[in-house]
Amino acid sequence: MGAVTDDEVIRKRLLIDGDGAGDDRRINLLVKSFIKWCNSGSQEEGYSQYQRMLSTLSQCEFSMGKTLLVYDMNLREMENYEKIYKEIECSIAGAHEKIAECKKQILQAKRIRKNRQEYDALAKVIQHHPDRHETLKELEALGKELEHLSHIKESVEDKLELRRKQFHVLLSTIHELQQTLENDEKLSEVEEAQDESMETDTKP
Amino acid sequence: MKHQTSTLPFLSVFLEPPMGMHGQVLAAAKEAEVFQALQRLHMTIFSQSVSPCGKFLAAGNNYGQIAIFSLSAALSSEAKEESKKPVVTFQAHDGPVYSMVSTDRHLLSAGDGEVKAWLWAEMLKKGCKELWCRQPPYRTSLEVPEINALLLVPKENSLILAGGDCQLHTMDLETGTFTRVLRGHTDYIHCLALRERSPEVLSGGEDGAVRLWDLRTAKEVQTIEVYKHEECSRPHNGRWIGCLATDSDWMVCGGGPALTLWHLRSSTPTTVFPMRAPQKHVTFYQDLILSAGQGRCVNQWQLSGELKAQVPGSSPGLLSLSLNQQPAAPECKVLTAAGNSCRVDVFTNLGYRAFSLSF
Numbered sequence: 425m426g427a428v429t430d431d432e433v434i435r436k437r438l439l440i441d442g443d444g445a446g447d448d449r450r451i452n453l454l455v456k457s458f459i460k461w462c463n464s465g466s467q468e469e470g471y472s473q474y475q476r477m478l479s480t481l482s483q484c485e486f487s488m489g490k491t492l493l494v495y496d497m498n499l500r501e502m503e504n505y506e507k508i509y510k511e512i513e514c515s516i517a518g519a520h521e522k523i524a525e526c527k528k529q530i531l532q533a534k535r536i537r538k539n540r541q542e543y544d545a546l547a548k549v550i551q552h553h554p555d556r557h558e559t560l561k562e563l564e565a566l567g568k569e570l571e572h573l574s575h576i577k578e579s580v581e582d583k584l585e586l587r588r589k590q591f592h593v594l595l596s597t598i599h600e601l602q603q604t605l606e607n608d609e610k611l612s613e614v615e616e617a618q619d620e621s622m623e624t625d626t627k628p
Numbered sequence: 629m630k631h632q633t634s635t636l637p638f639l640s641v642f643l644e645p646p647m648g649m650h651g652q653v654l655a656a657a658k659e660a661e662v663f664q665a666l667q668r669l670h671m672t673i674f675s676q677s678v679s680p681c682g683k684f685l686a687a688g689n690n691y692g693q694i695a696i697f698s699l700s701a702a703l704s705s706e707a708k709e710e711s712k713k714p715v716v717t718f719q720a721h722d723g724p725v726y727s728m729v730s731t732d733r734h735l736l737s738a739g740d741g742e743v744k745a746w747l748w749a750e751m752l753k754k755g756c757k758e759l760w761c762r763q764p765p766y767r768t769s770l771e772v773p774e775i776n777a778l779l780l781v782p783k784e785n786s787l788i789l790a791g792g793d794c795q796l797h798t799m800d801l802e803t804g805t806f807t808r809v810l811r812g813h814t815d816y817i818h819c820l821a822l823r824e825r826s827p828e829v830l831s832g833g834e835d836g837a838v839r840l841w842d843l844r845t846a847k848e849v850q851t852i853e854v855y856k857h858e859e860c861s862r863p864h865n866g867r868w869i870g871c872l873a874t875d876s877d878w879m880v881c882g883g884g885p886a887l888t889l890w891h892l893r894s895s896t897p898t899t900v901f902p903m904r905a906p907q908k909h910v911t912f913y914q915d916l917i918l919s920a921g922q923g924r925c926v927n928q929w930q931l932s933g934e935l936k937a938q939v940p941g942s943s944p945g946l947l948s949l950s951l952n953q954q955p956a957a958p959e960c961k962v963l964t965a966a967g968n969s970c971r972v973d974v975f976t977n978l979g980y981r982a983f984s985l986s987f
Contacts, residue, residue, distance in 0.1 A: 541931035
């Protein structure tokens with residue numbers, strides 16, 4: 425465990441501060457200057473050393489503060505990215521649902537279009553045939569004509585029957601008259617013959 | 629694959645006698661190569677069928693072989709050249725496999741006079757044997773008419789066969805007995821279609837008439853003589869009906885006469901599709917009619933008679949179309965077309981040909 429973290433530490437330090445410049449060097453210098461200051465003799469030199477050490481220390485503190493701020497900022501950026509990532513995932517899921525909806529709608533629309541086209545195809549065929557109302561009217565008119573003509577035929581036939589009967593009556597009466605006239609003639613002939621025979625009887 | 633030298637008798641003309649052992653081996657290999665190449669050149673794929681799981685496609689050719697292709701492998705993102713070759717090929721019939729149909733566990737294939745059943749689960753292993761092989765009762769025992777069309781009637785769990793003997797035979801799938809024979813056609817039958825609402829079967833054949841048969845009474849209900857209608861008849865092509873499809877109220881048929889949409893109740897032709905080449909396969913799909921025939925393209929028509937699209941395939945003529953609409957495999961929802969070549973074209977989107985599977 426210790427070996428791993430050591431490796432990590434070394435890798436990180438090399439990454440950040442490979443050439444030894446910056447904070448690492450400053451801390452080493454600080455340690456060296458502290459030892460020098462402890463060993464220094466005169467007051468002035470000691471004081472200037474002390475000032476220099478303080479400034480180095482504040483520089484180190486400043487850079488550490490900066491690093492901490494950067495670390496905070498990174499954490500917040502990460503949170504922000506997480507939030508955006510989740511939002512994008514939601515919108516992707518939403519888009520998937522919309523796509524499924526739209527696909528259903530497309531199927532529905534295709535069905536509707538198919539029905540419309542079937543209707544159109546049948547309508548075209550039906551248009552070729554003549555209108556039903558007109559044919560009905562024509563049929564009615566023809567029916568009426570038929571009736572009218574049949575009435576006329578009936579009346580003409582009645583008249584014909586009547587005339588036939590009248591002629592029949594006329595002819596039969598004529599026939600009877602002829603018969604009676606003939607009978608009368610025959611009777612008168614017979615009477616004359618009888619008269620003649622009676623005269624010849626009385627003569628001698 | 630068994631050598632079928634009987635089908636290519638002229639092959640021996642091209643071969644020279646081998647010289648020595650090594651020469652013999654080489655010559656044999658060469659001979660096999662040449663033979664295979666010639667076979668593929670002259671191959672015609674007559675029929676296709678999709679497996680019930682939707683992931684495999686079976687194709688039957690004129691040598692009697694059936695090849696099973698894996699659609700899911702060929703459509704996946706890491707498909708290689710080998711995925712476009714069959715997973716397994718076996719000799720199913722002695723003659724061509726004219727038609728195939730799948731039930732939920734079996735593949736039924738029909739050729740010269742007989743129909744065989746294979747289990748989908750078994751076919752992917754080598755050396756698969758057929759489950760059963762039956763022959764419908766023909767009028768004389770000398771007749772071996774080809775079976776051009778197979779139709780499944782799910783409601784009564786039966787299979788209808790029709791072909792060269794001009795009759796429709798019904799076979800019950802559970803017992804295997806042949807229940808009815810429907811007679812009426814005067815010439816051989818090319819295609820069958822099922823009208824689901826009133827269980828009726830439509831059959832179209834060489835005599836130019838589409839006959840509707842009621843399955844319950846086993847009688848002919850309606851006859852439509854397509855060639856007698858002048859809008860669609862094309863006497864120079866003949867009167868044969870090559871393809872039929874129905875949508876309960878409507879029917880589309882084509883072949884010798886032009887491809888026409890009919891309204892069944894009134895037996896009137898409503899739309900004639902302006903396609904000069906005779907069509908060999910037609911099907912309804914959503915709001916379109918897909919047809920294919922002589923000519924490279926799969927044609928897509930609107931019901932109003934307009935040509936929506938013509939998508940070229942890789943075979944010079946197409947004989948069968950198959951739409952994989954099995955609900956178990958929505959990612960394999962493709963249209964496959966096959967015909968006068970050894971290739972099966974796969975259309976993932978109706979607009980273009982994605983790739984071709986090959987025997």
